Amino acid sequence: MKRFAYMLLIIAVLLSACGKSGEKGGNNGSDKKLEGHLISEKPKELTIFAIHLGKALNTEMPVYKKAAEMTNIKLKNVASQNQTDQKEAYNLLVSSGELPDIVAYEFTEDLEGLGIDGGLIPLEDLVEKYAPNIKKFWEENPRYKQDAVAADGHIYMIPNYNDYFNLKTTQGYYIRKDWLKKLNLQEPKTVDELYNVLVAFRDKDPNGNGKKDEIPMFLRGNITRKIMMGLTDIFKARAVWYDDKGTPQFGPAQQEYKEAMIQLAKWYKEGLIDKEVFTRGMNSRDYMLSNNLGGFTNDWFSSTGSYNEKLASKIPGFDFSSILPPEYKGNKMTAFVRPTYIGGWGITSAAKNPVELIKYFDFWYSPEGRRLWNFGIEGEDYKMVDGKPVFTDKILKDPEGKNPLATIRATGAQYRLGMFQDANAEKQLSGQNDAVDMYIKANVIADDLPVLKYTREEAKEFLKIDTQLRRYTEEMTQKWILGVSDVEKDWDNYIKRLNEIGLKKSEEIQKTAYARFMKK
Numbered sequence: 001m002k003r004f005a006y007m008l009l010i011i012a013v014l015l016s017a018c019g020k021s022g023e024k025g026g027n028n029g030s031d032k033k034l035e036g037h038l039i040s041e042k043p044k045e046l047t048i049f050a051i052h053l054g055k056a057l058n059t060e061m062p063v064y065k066k067a068a069e070m071t072n073i074k075l076k077n078v079a080s081q082n083q084t085d086q087k088e089a090y091n092l093l094v095s096s097g098e099l100p101d102i103v104a105y106e107f108t109e110d111l112e113g114l115g116i117d118g119g120l121i122p123l124e125d126l127v128e129k130y131a132p133n134i135k136k137f138w139e140e141n142p143r144y145k146q147d148a149v150a151a152d153g154h155i156y157m158i159p160n161y162n163d164y165f166n167l168k169t170t171q172g173y174y175i176r177k178d179w180l181k182k183l184n185l186q187e188p189k190t191v192d193e194l195y196n197v198l199v200a201f202r203d204k205d206p207n208g209n210g211k212k213d214e215i216p217m218f219l220r221g222n223i224t225r226k227i228m229m230g231l232t233d234i235f236k237a238r239a240v241w242y243d244d245k246g247t248p249q250f251g252p253a254q255q256e257y258k259e260a261m262i263q264l265a266k267w268y269k270e271g272l273i274d275k276e277v278f279t280r281g282m283n284s285r286d287y288m289l290s291n292n293l294g295g296f297t298n299d300w301f302s303s304t305g306s307y308n309e310k311l312a313s314k315i316p317g318f319d320f321s322s323i324l325p326p327e328y329k330g331n332k333m334t335a336f337v338r339p340t341y342i343g344g345w346g347i348t349s350a351a352k353n354p355v356e357l358i359k360y361f362d363f364w365y366s367p368e369g370r371r372l373w374n375f376g377i378e379g380e381d382y383k384m385v386d387g388k389p390v391f392t393d394k395i396l397k398d399p400e401g402k403n404p405l406a407t408i409r410a411t412g413a414q415y416r417l418g419m420f421q422d423a424n425a426e427k428q429l430s431g432q433n434d435a436v437d438m439y440i441k442a443n444v445i446a447d448d449l450p451v452l453k454y455t456r457e458e459a460k461e462f463l464k465i466d467t468q469l470r471r472y473t474e475e476m477t478q479k480w481i482l483g484v485s486d487v488e489k490d491w492d493n494y495i496k497r498l499n500e501i502g503l504k505k506s507e508e509i510q511k512t513a514y515a516r517f518m519k520k
């Protein structure tokens with residue numbers, strides 16, 4: 001890391017030089033005022049590291065070409081198109097010490113760690129001087145600025161923000177409404193009512209094939225934790241760390257968790273929950289719905305809502321639609337909430353001209369830049385209607401049936417770097433406005449614990465404890481729900497074991513990190 005420290009010194013000198021010229025013209029030594037979004041008088045190429053969803057950023061995609069036209073900044077990805085493993089490529093990059101101008105990365109704790117070690121430069125002064133759009137965005141949304149501040153108080157990355165306040169929810173409850181109608185049942189408003197509905201799904205042959213083959217409740221997930229979250233959400237317990245009115249708590253150590261385990265073991269034993277719930281994997285939803293077997297789930301709005309159209313001709317009357325979270329003991333909330341951001345990008349200590357780079361970052365927060373990143377190219381991917389961007393049929397009705405999100409992503413739009421999502425774009429792409437709005441209006445989405453920032457020491461210790469806590473709670477949760485072991489018998493020993501692993505210490509670290517976050 002010596003090398004970084006040295007680079008940092010050089011950067012500090014460069015920065016002060018840039019600052020001076022910036023006061024004159026703001027364009028890196030040039031006194032000319034540049035037009036529009038131009039950042040450099042002549043086209044320039046800057047290097048970036050970026051891999052998202054197994055794909056290295058292709059800077060030849062229309063969105064980045066258009067941005068290059070508008071700003072005169074062209075990006076060149078140092079990750080090759082053959083590199084698909086983001087973590088592996090990132091570790092290789094950092095250990096090589098040969099950093100590009102920009103690093104974009106999904107795992108922001110590592111990105112900020114790189115900053116604290118001197119590999120990324122602090123951005124707060126640069127934003128103040130050269131990034132009016134980001135500055136305004138943060139002033140309007142203080143929470144978004146809090147998210148950008150590292151444990152040492154500096155800002156090393158501009159996060160890739162979700163349009164959190166307009167799209168707080170990620171997933172919700174879905175039920176076969178045609179089965180409810182057929183069995184003459186009401187939409188369940190409470191968990192007690194839900195129980196009765198699931199029993200009826202199990203016993204009264206709503207799919208009408210004369211067999212008792214219905215699976216009242218199913219879930220989809222490739223990791224145990226996802227399934228745990230779906231199951232415990234019904235009984236308002238938490239499978240992860242959560243914000244308990246200002247105190248971070250570990251869900252599986254709480255009394256509500258024990259209670260949820262008792263109920264879930266009962267439901268499982270009675271055949272209300274898919275027998276293979278922990279092992280069926282990511283195809284479970286497709287299997288359960290297209291075979292006319294599953295009755296109730298919790299899953300993503302955008303993709304779950306599309307089954308009604310898909311299965312309309314195959315299963316007459318098929319209606320799998322959203323309902324609000326059934327109330328349990330007066331609590332009507334769901335814990336499924338979108339994080340405020342995922343990933344981000346920063347400027348490295350190797351960058352020769354940080355001012356140009358921060359201006360490039362800022363471009364994406366201008367109204368034009370933000371639209372470009374969310375909606376693609378005007379005239380092709382979207383049109384302005386009454387002053388608002390609306391996707392064209394090219395995106396919404398792909399002749400080969402590709403889903404709209406995949407189609408817009410092929411233009412380079414919505415590639416995770418360090419931009420700000422527009423809820424309006426996602427709503428148009430998913431076609432699920434109503435379900436999302438219903439949840440937001442009913443105010444049933446619990447606030448999430450922010451992504452907490454740790455010092456290097458805290459991070460190391462917390463990760464060590466948390467990994468063991470997860471492993472142990474996952475193991476026990478499955479045993480309890482599947483009926484291999486009895487939660488009421490096990491509970492005291494279970495808590496004892498959590499404490500031996502270091503529960504108290506991890507709670508302290510979380511508390512410290514939380515207080516630090518709130519103080520920013």
Ligand code: CA
Binds near residue numbers: 206210212
């Ligand atoms: Ca049946």
